[in-house]
Amino acid sequence: xxxxxxxxxxxxxxxxxxxxxxxxxxxxxxxxxxxxxxxxxxxxxxxxxxxxxxxxxxxxxxxxxxxxxxxxxxxxxxxxxxxxxxxxxxxxxxxxxxxxxxxxxxxxxxxxxxxxxxxxxxxxxxxxxxxxxxxxxxxxxxxxxxxxxxxxxxxxxxxxxxxxxxxxxxxxxxxxxxxxxxxxxxxxxxxxxxxxxxxxxxxxxxxxxxxxxxxxxxxxxxxxxxxxxxxxxxxxxxxxxxxxxxxxxxxxxxxxxxxxxxxxxxxxxxxxxxxxxxxxxxxxxxxxxxxxxxxxxxxxxxxxxxxxxxxxxxxxxxxxxxxxxxxxxxxxxxxxxxxxxxxxxxxxxxxxxxxxxxxxxxxxxxxxxxxxxxxxxxxxxxxxxxxxxxxxxxxxxxxxxxxxxxxxxxxxxxxxxxxxxxx
Numbered sequence: 001x002x003x004x005x006x007x008x009x010x011x012x013x014x015x016x017x018x019x020x021x022x023x024x025x026x027x028x029x030x031x032x033x034x035x036x037x038x039x040x041x042x043x044x045x046x047x048x049x050x051x052x053x054x055x056x057x058x059x060x061x062x063x064x065x066x067x068x069x070x071x072x073x074x075x076x077x078x079x080x081x082x083x084x085x086x087x088x089x090x091x092x093x094x095x096x097x098x099x100x101x102x103x104x105x106x107x108x109x110x111x112x113x114x115x116x117x118x119x120x121x122x123x124x125x126x127x128x129x130x131x132x133x134x135x136x137x138x139x140x141x142x143x144x145x146x147x148x149x150x151x152x153x154x155x156x157x158x159x160x161x162x163x164x165x166x167x168x169x170x171x172x173x174x175x176x177x178x179x180x181x182x183x184x185x186x187x188x189x190x191x192x193x194x195x196x197x198x199x200x201x202x203x204x205x206x207x208x209x210x211x212x213x214x215x216x217x218x219x220x221x222x223x224x225x226x227x228x229x230x231x232x233x234x235x236x237x238x239x240x241x242x243x244x245x246x247x248x249x250x251x252x253x254x255x256x257x258x259x260x261x262x263x264x265x266x267x268x269x270x271x272x273x274x275x276x277x278x279x280x281x282x283x284x285x286x287x288x289x290x291x292x293x294x295x296x297x298x299x300x301x302x303x304x305x306x307x308x309x310x311x312x313x314x315x316x317x318x319x320x321x322x323x324x325x326x327x328x329x330x331x332x333x334x335x336x337x338x339x340x341x342x343x344x345x346x347x348x349x350x351x352x353x354x355x356x357x358x359x360x361x362x363x364x365x366x367x368x369x370x371x372x373x374x375x376x377x378x379x380x381x382x383x384x385x386x387x388x389x390x391x392x393x394x395x396x397x398x399x400x401x402x403x404x405x406x407x408x409x410x411x412x413x414x415x416x417x418x419x420x421x422x423x
Contacts, residue, residue, distance in 0.1 A: 002033050003419050006107040007135070008100050008124070009038045010056050010116040012261035013308075014328035016042040018137060018208055019113055020049045022230040025408035027051065030416055037103035049233050054103040056096060061291050063092045064263040073346055074263055076369040090178045093120070097182035100124035109419055111135050111206075119175060120182060122199065127186035133204040133418050137327040138348045141205060141224045142166070143217035149351035169200075204418055206411050209327070212401050213334065213355055225414055228407025229331050235310035244286075247304045251284055253319040254304075255380065257296075258288035259368075260326045262345060267292040270368075274322065275303060277376035281384075286318065311336070320383050322376070324368065325353040334361065337399030339391035341379045343368045360394035363387075 005026055009019040016038050023034045027050070035052040039059060046053040064070045069085035072078075097120035104110045104124050112121025113135040125132035134140070138149050142165035144158030151164055183191065204223050208230040216226050240248075247254070257274050264270065271287070271294045278285040285303045287296035296303035311329070315321065315336035322341040323329045330352040333340050342353035342365035353365035363379045383391055 002031050003108045004106055005032045005034045005109050005111060005415070006054070006104045007034065007036045007111045007113060008056070008103065008117045008121045009036055009042075009113045010058075010096060010100075010120075011038075011114050012060055012326075013042065013045075014261055014326045015114050015137065016045060017232040017328055018230040018331075019135065020045060020051065021232045022135070022208070022408055022411055023051050024049055024233055025230075025412045026415060029409065029412045032415075035103065035107075037100060056099050056103070058092060058096060061261070061263050065265075067092070071263070071265055075265055076345060076367075086174050090175060093175070093178055096120055097124055097178075098185055101127045101186055104128045104130070109133070109415070111415070113137075115140075119172065119179070122203065123179065123182055123186060123188060127188055131418060131421075133206060133415070136205055136207045137209065138351065139207065139214060139217075141217075141220055142169075143219050145215075145217040145219070146351075149348035153350045153354045204414070206414055208407060208411070209331065210402055210405055210407070212398065212405075213331075213359065225410075227410040227414065228405040229335070229402065230407050230411060231335065232310070232312065235313045238310050238313045240309065240313070241306075244304065244306055244309065247286070248317055251302070253317060254284035254286045254302075256286050256288070256315060256318040256321040256323070257294065258321070258329065259290050259292040259294065259324040259343070259345075260288075260329050261291050262324050262326075264292040267294050270371075271295045271297070273371060273373050273376065275300065276373040277380060278303060280373060280377035281380035283319075283380055286314075320380070322380075325349040325356065325365070327352060330356060334359075334395070334398055335402055337396040339383050339388070339395050341376065341383070342366065343371055343376075345369075359398060361391060361398065363391070 007019050007023055009016045023036055026032045027034045035054050036046045037054040037056050039056050043053045064074055067088055100121050101124035105128055107130055110125035110130055110132040112118055112132055118134050122132055142162055144161050146155055147161045147164040148168040156164055202223055207226045210228050211226050275297055287294050287305045289307055296305040311332035315332055315338060320339050321333045325342050325344045340356050340362040342356055342362050344350040344353035344365055345368045356362035357364055363382045366375055382388060
């Protein structure tokens with residue numbers, strides 16, 4: 001009998017796309033019946049991949065824009081997290097854990113992706129009486145090698161970094177009332193602090209990135225596995241809109257510009273800056289609208305505004321990428337072998353931006369709130385001078401290395417062991 005696996009993927013497109021790649025591998029290589037639980041905007045992505053979709057509530061983009069604190073955080077404005085703001089963060093997740101349990105009711109194994117999956121999914125699986133494991137797209141286990149990615153890029157030394165991880169974990173107490181309510185609604189007993197800590201130490205984690213990008217910390221336990229990237233489905237048969245195909249054919253490879261699922265309120269200002277920087281650097285550009293509602297304008301034949309296009313199809317056809325350094329977009333640029341100009345904002349974006357720079361695939365990152373026409377144009381120009389050849393060489397070299405890895409196959413083998421109770 002085929003094992004039944006439910007993957008809980010609460011988040012943005014960057015969360016769901018790699019999960020679809022992993023799910024397809026579980027279905028094809030392991031013969032598992034796989035369902036992906038996500039929010040409504042990603043239903044077609046899931047079903048187009050031949051997977052069963054199960055609905056999780058809420059809409060992350062709408063919730064961000066409706067929250068004064070959430071919008072301020074995304075925009076990079078300093079704002080103290082008030083009592084009302086913290087209560088709003090909990091309200092945004094009310095009902096999600098219960099929906100996760102419903103989606104997992106017939107599963108033999110529940111895979112919990114990302115911060116929300118890690119926070120709520122374990123309880124849902126416990127209520128269903130089945131095993132679970134965590135899926136992470138960024139480092140999420142304490143280490144002395146670096147501080148938590150969401151806290152920035154500064155290293156405090158091995159002891160200080162571990163302290164930062166403990167402080168970050170303490171921040172989860174904001175959600176303690178939500179978790180307590182969830183456990184009560186699912187008929188689960190209260191949990192002790194010691195049981196929570198034991199679960200965190202022993203819970204199997206599969207990390208969907210490459211050790212060539214983030215070396216495995218030597219102080220991680222055997223329960224944490226770096227598998228390599230989980231690439232989304234192959235898009236080799238994708239047919240682009242005629243306008244995009246024509247634009248790509250009518251000149252030198254353009255620069256891709258995209259901020260992904262970043263629900264900015266000042267997208268028009270960012271758009272003006274990007275257009276000016278492209279003109280100053282003498283580069284053509286493809287501007288992805290995304291959640292920031294970027295606009296390349298209509299008066300410049302060298303800039304085209306596009307909607308979402310599969311990264312695996314588009315990025316090998318461009319010369320470089322200006323992006324926010326979300327985990328998914330960062331991985332896609334590395335896979336395509338193109339250099340980046342990093343415009344990180346919040347959460348783990350500065351972490352990945354610094355990785356790109358240290359790997360030799362990008363100039364020094366430009367925090368999005370510090371970006372100007374001049375420093376963005378200078379970074380683009382740096383990709384064209386003698387130093388640019390080094391960025392391109394290192395990007396291609398790393399892409400060749402990633403092409404020899406099979407993160408999905410590694411993850412599938414681990415999931416098989418988890419199902420068998422041997423991991």
